[in-house]
Amino acid sequence: MAELSNCIYCGQVFVKESSSVCRNCQKDIDRQFHTVYDYIKTKAHRQATVQEVHEATQVETWLIYKWIEDRRLDTKSFPNMGYPCHSCGQPIQRGKLCDKCLKHMQRDLERAESSHHVQDDPRASQYLTYHTEDH
Numbered sequence: 001m002a003e004l005s006n007c008i009y010c011g012q013v014f015v016k017e018s019s020s021v022c023r024n025c026q027k028d029i030d031r032q033f034h035t036v037y038d039y040i041k042t043k044a045h046r047q048a049t050v051q052e053v054h055e056a057t058q059v060e061t062w063l064i065y066k067w068i069e070d071r072r073l074d075t076k077s078f079p080n081m082g083y084p085c086h087s088c089g090q091p092i093q094r095g096k097l098c099d100k101c102l103k104h105m106q107r108d109l110e111r112a113e114s115s116h117h118v119q120d121d122p123r124a125s126q127y128l129t130y131h132t133e134d135h
Ligand SMILES: [Zn+2]
Pocket: 007, 008, 009, 010, 011, 012, 021, 022, 023, 024, 025, 026
């Protein structure tokens, strides 16, 4: 059974294949990708930011962000290209969060972890109670 999905680009319902955009848009997006790529691969534009690329090529910034996040555009070659941190919007070049938000999250995780240990005990004793009741 074919899976139907909304194209993330034009919103049309289409039969989902490997991509999250419909075939028409895929062509359009590929064309735009080449516009962007042709622009930034020239030496003079290697240092361009997403905003500058957007202004020069008229390609939507979220598409460019997506290409960077999907690693279709390699930030090793284009050091000033980045996409916003999913939490605070700071430009980042890999993952979903900037270093600051990552540290925040790690702290939250550690806190959750340490409180988890406390909460873990009742579960263990519950099991023990259950076990002793079983006899
Ligand atoms: Zn589409």
